[in-house]
Amino acid sequence: MTTTRPGPTGTAAVPASGPGPLVALGHTWLLTARALRAIWRMPMYMVMNLVQPMFWLLLFGALFRSVVEIPGFGTGGTYLEFITPGIVMMTAMFGAAWAGTTFVQDMERGVMDRFLTSPTSRGALMVASMLCQAVIALGQTVVVLGVAWLCGARFDGGLSGVALLAVGVVLLTAVFSALSNAFALITAQQEALIGLSQLITLPLMFISSAIMDPRLSPAWVATVARFNPFDWAVRLGRAALDGSAPASEIWGPLALLATATVLMAWVATRAFRARERSA
Amino acid sequence: MPAPPTIEAHDLVKTYAARGRPPVRALDGVTFAAAPGAVLGLLGPNGAGKSTTLKILTTLARPDSGSATVAGADVARRPEEVRRRIGYVAQRPVTDPMDTGRENLVLAARLHGLRPATARSRATELLERFDLTEAADRQVRTYSGGMARKLDVAVGLVHTPEVLFLDEPTTGLDPQARTEMWAEIERMTHTDNVTVLLTTHYLEEADRLASQIAIVDRGRVVAAGTPSGLKDSLHGDGLVVETADDDAVGTAAAVTSRVPGLREITTEGRAVRARTAAPAAVVLPELLSALEAAGVRVATATLARPSLDDVYLSLTGHTFDPDTARATQEATA
Numbered sequence: 001m002t003t004t005r006p007g008p009t010g011t012a013a014v015p016a017s018g019p020g021p022l023v024a025l026g027h028t029w030l031l032t033a034r035a036l037r038a039i040w041r042m043p044m045y046m047v048m049n050l051v052q053p054m055f056w057l058l059l060f061g062a063l064f065r066s067v068v069e070i071p072g073f074g075t076g077g078t079y080l081e082f083i084t085p086g087i088v089m090m091t092a093m094f095g096a097a098w099a100g101t102t103f104v105q106d107m108e109r110g111v112m113d114r115f116l117t118s119p120t121s122r123g124a125l126m127v128a129s130m131l132c133q134a135v136i137a138l139g140q141t142v143v144v145l146g147v148a149w150l151c152g153a154r155f156d157g158g159l160s161g162v163a164l165l166a167v168g169v170v171l172l173t174a175v176f177s178a179l180s181n182a183f184a185l186i187t188a189q190q191e192a193l194i195g196l197s198q199l200i201t202l203p204l205m206f207i208s209s210a211i212m213d214p215r216l217s218p219a220w221v222a223t224v225a226r227f228n229p230f231d232w233a234v235r236l237g238r239a240a241l242d243g244s245a246p247a248s249e250i251w252g253p254l255a256l257l258a259t260a261t262v263l264m265a266w267v268a269t270r271a272f273r274a275r276e277r278s279a
Numbered sequence: 280m281p282a283p284p285t286i287e288a289h290d291l292v293k294t295y296a297a298r299g300r301p302p303v304r305a306l307d308g309v310t311f312a313a314a315p316g317a318v319l320g321l322l323g324p325n326g327a328g329k330s331t332t333l334k335i336l337t338t339l340a341r342p343d344s345g346s347a348t349v350a351g352a353d354v355a356r357r358p359e360e361v362r363r364r365i366g367y368v369a370q371r372p373v374t375d376p377m378d379t380g381r382e383n384l385v386l387a388a389r390l391h392g393l394r395p396a397t398a399r400s401r402a403t404e405l406l407e408r409f410d411l412t413e414a415a416d417r418q419v420r421t422y423s424g425g426m427a428r429k430l431d432v433a434v435g436l437v438h439t440p441e442v443l444f445l446d447e448p449t450t451g452l453d454p455q456a457r458t459e460m461w462a463e464i465e466r467m468t469h470t471d472n473v474t475v476l477l478t479t480h481y482l483e484e485a486d487r488l489a490s491q492i493a494i495v496d497r498g499r500v501v502a503a504g505t506p507s508g509l510k511d512s513l514h515g516d517g518l519v520v521e522t523a524d525d526d527a528v529g530t531a532a533a534v535t536s537r538v539p540g541l542r543e544i545t546t547e548g549r550a551v552r553a554r555t556a557a558p559a560a561v562v563l564p565e566l567l568s569a570l571e572a573a574g575v576r577v578a579t580a581t582l583a584r585p586s587l588d589d590v591y592l593s594l595t596g597h598t599f600d601p602d603t604a605r606a607t608q609e610a611t612a
Contacts, residue, residue: 019359023392030389038377041418109376110369114434117337117367119359120390276341 024121031120031128035102036135053091053140054147060087060211061151073213081155084148085165085237086210091144092137092169092176093205093230097197099133099177100184107188107275122272126181126265133177134170141169157243164240164250171257172233176201178264185271204230209238232256283351284312285442285474286319286336291345293331305331306342307498313476313491318468320489321478322591328498329478330370333446336476337367350441350474363391366435370446373431376420380411380430383419384437391438398437405433409463425456432463436471443467445477449484457484464488482587492587496595506587513585513593515542515555518563522549523576534573538566543593549578554589 019027039046061080068079106112115125145162155161183192205211207224208231214222225231232253239245239253293306306328313319321329334340336349338358346353352360367373374383381402388398406415409429419427428448435443448464449457465488468475479485485492486506493503502509518541522531531551536544540557555562559582570577 027390030386034375034378034382034386037382038375041377106375108371110371110373110431111375113337113339113369113371114367114373114387115390116339117362117365118387118390118438119362119392276339 019119019121019124023119024124027121027124028127028131031124032131035128035132038102039132039136049095049136050140050143053087053144056090057084057087057144057147058151064211067212070216072215078153080148080151081153081241082213082238083211084144084153084155085241086208086234088141088144088165088169089172089230089233089237090205090210091140092173092233093201094197095137095140096133096173096176097180097201098193099129100180100182100193100196101190102129103181103184104188104190104193107184112275116272116275123265123269125272126178126269129181130174130177130265134173137169137173138166141166155241155243157241161240161243164254165237167254168233168236168240168257171254171261172229174261175229175257175264178261178268182264182268182271185268186274188275201230204228207231208234210234229257229260232260282315284348285315285317285351286311286313286347286349286476288312288332288336288347289345291332291335291342291347293328293335293340293342304498306335306345308345309495309498309500311493311500311503313474315474316468316472318464318475318477318488318490320485320492321476321495322480322482322485322489322492322587323478323495324480327495329495330446332495333367333444333476333478337365337444338362339367364441366438366440366443368431368435368443368445368448370450372419372427373434374419374427377418379416379418380406380422381415383430383434387434388437393438401437405437409433423456425452425459428452428456428460429463432460432467436467436473439471440473442474442476445475447478447480449479449481461487482591486587494591494594501594502590509587509590510585513554513589515585516559517583517585517589518553518555518559518566519579519581519583520551520553520566520570520577521579522551523578525549527575530573531570531575534569534575535566538562538569541566554585555582 057080060083064083065079067073068077068082103112106115116122157164180193180196183196186192207221208228209225210230214225236250236253236257239249288309288311291306291309292304295303295305297303309328309332311319311321321332323329331340335342336347336354338354338361341355346355348354349361350364352364354361374380375386378386384402384405385398388401389395393401403415406412409432411426411430411433414422414426419430422430432445432448435445445464449460452460461484464475464477467473477488489506491503492506492509493500494509495501502512504512520531520535522528528546528549528551532544532546535541535551535553540555540562541553542556543552543554545552563580563582567577567580
């Protein structure tokens, strides 16, 4: 009774492993397209996503304009130039922290269960969500850079600097959307994502060099910031836009972010198993 | 030699931990089997363990103990293989409301490995079959409940699965949509040669659609068989006498209990119900004359072959819980 029976006659043997890498890649494309379609069909959501970072930039830029006059601050540029990479990364992180919302909605309906009872690649579900967030974050980055430029900020890093900043944006988005998705899978509750955004990403934003030169912050902030993925991204972005920073200022944070991305994506994909246990 | 069952569950046990309370034993040794091409109805009230059983069979959840095979593959050891061969329509909608009906179908087909052109033609075919062609390119969030549910089933069928799991396919549908869905499920089982496992708490639905029934109660299968076989197992017809006066029911029940050949006497409103243990043609006249002698005026007297309702009541010792009764009322209102 309990032994495994052979498949019905005429049925080809199917490997017991998960979908292969090519299949997973195909699934990633299909699921990313689905996520982007949904965003595209909510024009208000898109507008809000693009307007919000602009507000951050102008608000912070105006509010703290005079901090550059504090002796020992920054590299001699304007405060707007100082915070532009910070605002780019802040927007990316805050947006990514809500990535799990889609998973929660899919779980509230039977959509997630349908995916999980089909050969859909779990990794593809995770990566598609990360990619969709990355696309949104890149759009926001363009807005922030554009507004900063219109307001007179100039960056010596040029296009290659912007490209490096964009890589940082994609990696930072990946880390936090994976974290958000893992929260969503484990708790199946939107409230958990509120907690993530209030209790984790907000403090991470302040314990960094995003809006304040760390040399002027208490020493412990600088110490903690060394372990803060958000600060890695900010430092990478600032060095990239600056253009004259030593290579280690770029590759160090880049390597850290890339490692964090791979690690978080793997952990988050494992979270599908947690769902299986609690289902 | 008969073909091996397409679905086989053996002694499935599943316990859910509940904070601050003793753990809930959702499944307490569920065992049943479904032959190839059968429509197996898992029948039971809310909380009986139907959905948990489905979650295990569709690889969504793991049992604490016990085993199950679906389409020849062990659900715990070869879940990937099971997933290729099944379609699963959960209790909740399985479609993306932001996508159109067609996009939902094409995406599901592509995730199951169909090529783009094949996926598109399969989607068109199913949209036609489920009478959704006009709504095909509208977002699902604009669909009515009945349309959305039909799309759910179409999505479950898009890759021509060997086994289709339908978790309460008609709950929440209005009577017309429900009848349409029944016709669709019947057509599907005749033309597609797919084995169907459907859960329901509508006796009528199980009676109409299922070729085999397993009655689930408190995490166990308490009876299994064909609908007619289950009814035959009850022995005896149901007899209902309705009194003309509201206050005569007590007397009527007392009189009924003294008539030989009648058992399982219950009352409800002005009705006295009993089951015949002797030929009804003999018992009924006896009962009527006994009632007349006692001065009880009879409004109606009916005899009925046992229904699944009767089977259910006699097996579980209780009728549906209030939740189920309410859902039934809503659906039939």
